Amino acid sequence: MIPPPQLPHVQRELIARATAASPRWQSLARMQLSDQEIGMGRHNDHANAGVLRRIIGECGWPGVPLVGEDGATAAWQIALRADTDAFVQRAAARAMYGATQRGTASIRQWAHLHDRCLLNAELPQLFGTQYLRGADGLELEPVTDPDALDARRAEVGLPPVADALRDLRLRLAAAPRTSDQKNDGASTTSSTESA
Secondary structure, three states, X not given: OOXXXXXXXXXXXXXXXXXXXXXXXXHHHOOOOOHHHHHHHHHHHHHHHHHHHHHHHHHOOOOHHHHHXXXXXXXXXXXXXXXXXXXXXXXXXXXXXXXXXXXXXXXXXXXXXXXXXXXXXXXXXXXXXXXXXXXOEEEEOOEXXXXXXXXXXXXXXXXXXXXXXXXXXXXXXXXXXXXXXOOOXXXXXXXXXXX
């Protein structure tokens, strides 16, 4: 039996914020938002990042024991989209990495967040989880040592990059998920897609 989360009020807040933002994140990934909607979304993502900053400051990374699996996934989704606050995004990645070492956070999710932080620092990503929509469709953002990419992905439980790209294309071509459909941990992000 899975024990209940230690901080159910934090779990509820994280899930509510990620659930409210999810339709916008999905529309943004499909390039279905106006400039005004994108601006409002950035404001909401910044507010969500502020809440995550407070939570991390009070209790560290909100991992599974604290907020349950769905709350931990919601925290990761918020961190992944905290592009307007690089400090919070990097702090979340550091805190989440520590939680992965304790077995209370997903290493796969951390790999996505780590890559996002690297790209936002204008550095090549390590695990090849971030894609950009280019003139010819989805393009892999710059990556360190591309020849060893699939081996690095395997180390954190990610599929080969070709499989991930295929799945991402299918997911983006499909109708957006409704709020009652479970997130599979491979969400999309603002101008960059995750796989």
